[in-house]
Amino acid sequence: MTAEAADGGLSTAPWLGLPAAQQPDWPDPDALRAAGRKLAGSPPLVLPAECDLLTRRLAAVARGEALVLQGGDCAETFSGVGADTVRATLRTLLHMAVVLTHASSLPVVKIGRMAGQFAKPRSTAFEERGGVRLPSYRGDAVNGLEFSSGSRTPDASRLNRAYEASAATLNLVRALTTGGFADLAEVRTWNREFVASSPAGERYRRLTDEIESALAFLRACGGDTAPLATTEFFVSHEALLLDYETPLTRVDERTGRLYATSGHLLWAGERTREADGAHIAFLSRVRNPIAVKLGPTVGPETVLRYLDRLDPDREPGRLTFVMRAGADRVRDVLPLLVEKVSAEGAQVCWLSDPMHGNTFTTPDGYKTRHVETILDELSGFMAVHRALGTHPGGIHVELTGSEVTECLGGGRPVGAQDLGRRYESACDPRLNQEQSIDLAFRLADMYRRPPTG
Numbered sequence: 001m002t003a004e005a006a007d008g009g010l011s012t013a014p015w016l017g018l019p020a021a022q023q024p025d026w027p028d029p030d031a032l033r034a035a036g037r038k039l040a041g042s043p044p045l046v047l048p049a050e051c052d053l054l055t056r057r058l059a060a061v062a063r064g065e066a067l068v069l070q071g072g073d074c075a076e077t078f079s080g081v082g083a084d085t086v087r088a089t090l091r092t093l094l095h096m097a098v099v100l101t102h103a104s105s106l107p108v109v110k111i112g113r114m115a116g117q118f119a120k121p122r123s124t125a126f127e128e129r130g131g132v133r134l135p136s137y138r139g140d141a142v143n144g145l146e147f148s149s150g151s152r153t154p155d156a157s158r159l160n161r162a163y164e165a166s167a168a169t170l171n172l173v174r175a176l177t178t179g180g181f182a183d184l185a186e187v188r189t190w191n192r193e194f195v196a197s198s199p200a201g202e203r204y205r206r207l208t209d210e211i212e213s214a215l216a217f218l219r220a221c222g223g224d225t226a227p228l229a230t231t232e233f234f235v236s237h238e239a240l241l242l243d244y245e246t247p248l249t250r251v252d253e254r255t256g257r258l259y260a261t262s263g264h265l266l267w268a269g270e271r272t273r274e275a276d277g278a279h280i281a282f283l284s285r286v287r288n289p290i291a292v293k294l295g296p297t298v299g300p301e302t303v304l305r306y307l308d309r310l311d312p313d314r315e316p317g318r319l320t321f322v323m324r325a326g327a328d329r330v331r332d333v334l335p336l337l338v339e340k341v342s343a344e345g346a347q348v349c350w351l352s353d354p355m356h357g358n359t360f361t362t363p364d365g366y367k368t369r370h371v372e373t374i375l376d377e378l379s380g381f382m383a384v385h386r387a388l389g390t391h392p393g394g395i396h397v398e399l400t401g402s403e404v405t406e407c408l409g410g411g412r413p414v415g416a417q418d419l420g421r422r423y424e425s426a427c428d429p430r431l432n433q434e435q436s437i438d439l440a441f442r443l444a445d446m447y448r449r450p451p452t453g
């Protein structure tokens with residue numbers, strides 16, 4: 001056994017000597033090594049060829065010929081890996097994608113924040129309650145949400161549980177997207193209950209009528225609708241835990257190049273995008289399509305450094321920038337960034353994450369976001385791209401398929417008094433099913449509108 005195989009490659013990867021933000025303080029080095037070895041000996045979750053396919057799909061987005069819809073939980077949890085939860089999230093994303101495709105007449109590349117989003121960066125390393133101070137919850141891959149010393153102590157065997165939970169989720173996602181659940185001919189049955197009870201339901205019903213007529217017309221003309229019975233779907237997460245990502249990074253036998261096999265697309269977050277840090281170094285080495293979140297304080301020099309480090313060959317689809325400036329800042333911050341990147345000849349995808357720059361805490365202590373503020377950021381993002389003649393490539397959102405009450409507003413509005421009713425997120429507030437589909441309709445209206453100067 002080589003030294004590299006013995007420790008899961010954890011000691012030799014070039015990014016490991018660099019400063020890495022937001023890593024857990026694992027108390028047991030032997031347990032960490034054992035977890036790494038186990039991961040290194042586990043099958044890949046995704047294949048390099050699938051990652052290359054996503055790069056090609058994102059290249060189409062970068063050229064303005066497609067859109068991205070990326071969404072899912074803020075923090076996946078081990079207990080949330082059930083058929084109902086996964087199906088509901090997937091169904092919501094499929095609904096949204098249909099709405100966006102219909103309005104924009106562009107293919108929608110569907111990417112779940114799923115099958116790997118088990119780790120969270122935190123604002124503070126510790127949480128204090130009633131005089132007791134414990135490590136903050138960093139996602140189920142690290143520690144437990146329950147506020148007790150045992151639960152909050154980082155436990156490296158959770159990395160293996162995160163792998164298993166990701167494998168189970170991905171297995172279900174693959175089965176659902178290819179096994180008939182995503183068949184466009186069944187669009188009406190995807191969610192009868194939603195159509196019957198939601199304010200957006202009537203609009204959604206009219207849309208499904210139109211789709212069914214179009215399919216009937218196509219069949220009548222002898223067209224083949226069989227390919228519409230399945231759908232392409234990719235998974236993504238923040239490449240936060242290098243102790244998880246490193247042993248799952250593999251050499252592609254076809255090309256000899258490195259791929260992260262934990263998910264199709266990985267991103268560096270606002271708190272882990274230090275240009276000279278370990279996360280960016282890791283992402284620069286793998287051939288997956290990658291993304292970087294950009295917050296309100298990012299400057300054009302930093303963005304140009306990302307281009308040089310992560311996309312030196314200016315390969316369309318390789319790099320995605322996810323702007324999350326906040327509704328009040330996006331119109332000021334984004335134009336210069338887009339101009340500089342365009343001037344470099346880079347063909348990146350520009351996405352908007354309208355959630356993370358718009359979080360606030362209510363007097364009752366609930367972290368929340370308002371749908372109207374989220375839409376305001378999306379509208380600013382669209383306006384900037386329209387003005388510059390560049391392509392607003394799509395959205396990155398935190399959502400769930402169930403009727404939680406975590407974000408305010410929406411077609412059937414959630415009020416501040418409702419937040420306590422079903423606040424189930426392990427970290428940040430997600431749009432519920434109705435709010436997500438409402439958002440898709442309103443974003444669809446923005447895509448439908450002719451470009452303005």
Ligand SMILES: O=C[C@H](O)[C@H](O)COP(=O)(O)O
Pocket residue numbers: 074120121122123124356427428
């Ligand atoms: O999802 C993003 C971050 O992990 C999250 O906003 C951090 O939350 P905190 O500020 O409560 O730590």
Ligand SMILES: C=C(OP(=O)(O)O)C(=O)O
Pocket residue numbers: 074121238268269270271293324353356
């Ligand atoms: C932590 C996240 O976002 P950001 O890095 O943009 O704060 C996230 O998307 O989970």
